[in-house]
Every structure is written in structure tokens, then in C-alpha cells.
Amino acid sequence: MPTTAPQLDTETAARLRTAIGRLARRLRTTRAAREAGLTPTGISILLTVTRTGLTRMSELAESEGINPTMLSRVVSDLAAGGLVERVSDANDRRAAWVSITKRGKRLAERMRAERTEAVNAAMRGLSGQEQRRIEDALPALEALAEVLKDGRP
Numbered sequence: 001m002p003t004t005a006p007q008l009d010t011e012t013a014a015r016l017r018t019a020i021g022r023l024a025r026r027l028r029t030t031r032a033a034r035e036a037g038l039t040p041t042g043i044s045i046l047l048t049v050t051r052t053g054l055t056r057m058s059e060l061a062e063s064e065g066i067n068p069t070m071l072s073r074v075v076s077d078l079a080a081g082g083l084v085e086r087v088s089d090a091n092d093r094r095a096a097w098v099s100i101t102k103r104g105k106r107l108a109e110r111m112r113a114e115r116t117e118a119v120n121a122a123m124r125g126l127s128g129q130e131q132r133r134i135e136d137a138l139p140a141l142e143a144l145a146e147v148l149k150d151g152r153p
Helices: 010-028 031-036 040-052 057-064 068-080 102-124 128-149
Strands: 084-088 096-100
Touching (some): 031 102, 040 102, 057 068, 068 084, 096 102
16 A cells, blocks of 8 residues: 655745745846846756757747747747747748757856856855755655656646
């Protein structure tokens, strides 16, 4: 008979959510993103397209959780900056695809490097014990992210 993991109390779940939210906000915007004039939505779309490669606009809108009109505006801005390329689907003129450009890929790599360095710098400010506790928690946090990604409660 399968056993169920104990449920977190509301306060612990709220603290975890708050800590993750703060980390995400503080790591979201990098110097490279500011210099490129990217919004948080633009950053997310750029990084998603970098990770996934050639992607249908409709799939991108769904994965980003934004409406197609908003996505179209953001992709147009990214394309105007030479960061992505938008192409029509040859088989379905109503559909479009978006892909990363070399310039977009370089910017995404720079943003990731800046974020990684920010985490490394912050980790150096923690005690060795705190660093180990974070390292030990990574598998559970990665599993939590997967559960949330799949839309499971």
C-alpha cells in the first residue's frame, strides 16, 4: 500500500514559496538583459526559445502562460532587436514559428552566466554548513519543480 508524504504546514509552504519567489525576482534581470532593454516576459521568452529551439508560437504562448497577442508583441520586439526570428509556417499561414538568432543565443548565454555568478557570489556569503544544506536540498527542489511543471497539485 503506497504511503503519502506528510503535507507541509501552511506556514512552511508559504515560506518556501516566498523564498523561491524572492530568488527568482533577484535573479531575473541581469545587466545584460537591462542593457538589451528586455522586460521580464522578454527574458523568459528569449531563454525558452534558446532552450527549446525552433518553436511554434502557439506552443510558446501556452508554455509561457500568456495570450497570443501579448506574445506576438514581445516576439516582434525581440525580432526587432535581432534576438529571435519569426517565420510563417509554409503549410499553415495562420501559424508561425520562432527561433533564436546567434545574437539572441549570445545574450542568453551572457544572462545565464551572470545569474550563475550571482548565485556563486551569494553562496560565498553563506557558511559552509548553509552551503551544504542548500546542496543537499537540490534534489528535492528539482523534484518539486518537476511536479509543478507537470501541473500536478
